[in-house]
Amino acid sequence: MKSSETDITFLNRLNARNHEAFQLLFREYFQDIAYYAGKILKDMDVAEDIAQDIFVRLWEKNNHFENYLALKSYLYLSARNSCLNYIKHHNIVLEHAQTQKTKETEENTWNTIVETEIISLLSDYIRQLPAECAKIMELVMQGYNSTEISTLTGASSSTVRSQKQRGIALLKKIVSPELYALFILFMQQTH
Template sequence: MPDHGKTTDMALVFLLKKRDHAAFTEIYNRYWKALFIHAFKILKDENEAADVIQDLFTAIWNQSEEWHIEYSLKAYLYTGVRNRCLKAIAKGSRREAFVDELTSAFEEGVNTTDLTLHSQEFERRLKQELQKLPPRMQQVYIKSREQGLSHRQIADEMGIAENSVKTTMHRTLNSLRTKLAPFLTLVLFFMK
């Protein structure tokens, strides 16, 4: 069995397309832990996270001959984990967690393959709902989510208390969850 420990990701992808089990094992060993942590952060459940990783790697092996990765194996794997986590949440009763994760996916610009057709509509609706918010809520949201500022930094910039920033952000996210809930049904329909 060849040792692929120093083989590049794209070379491993090439070998895996030829059903090289050692290449598959190397990809698994290289990424499973980080992918599990990523899944656990989303799902907050070790068993569900482990199931997602198992499902992803089973699909990779079963579809390896048709595998098409144009850019980054790492990005492909993380997107696969996120998509499977979204589906797991959508099938469960945690719609709020689903909306949070879906919102996060689009804010980060992640290409969620299963939702590509609906991402532009979701983004449009998110922006539309943001514009309906009071100016202070918009400012706090933009500074937090788009500019990546901490609550303390936002408070300093806006000349308000840090607790006020936290409260405003909490109210903003709750408002967005409520407003985007009808769109959630549409997304869930296309994810089945």
């Protein structure tokens, strides 16, 4: 030990799970182990957590150290292994997060493509509607609400609502049931 107590006396007390011996070991080596772990991890907060866990495990296990070198080796090897496990786990977490981000990006891209294709198909059908109805339905497809459409077109709110209902009814008659269902879903998302 760094103190004046002899190694053998101290180890006997530590092996006997003497609380004071453990406290002495903790006081004298916690900072050293935390510093060592910090050099590996480059994060002192995590390094201190790891050092604390090492001492907790040491207290909970029934270890028996033959000599002082075995004790120090245990502390430093435990710190090294815990750091490597932390890095391995951290890398797995980062890899998983990156994979999720990639999946979400691919899913968003796919959803945008599908949405664009549906809007394109619906726009073709909307152009077949009577002129005033088509104009209002195009604005509906762009995400405008009835009040905004009324302001943009100069039509009354009741005219906008009736033309919107007319457009929906006409689309139901001329598009496939599947495309109509997608149209209704799109309408619900934009409003």
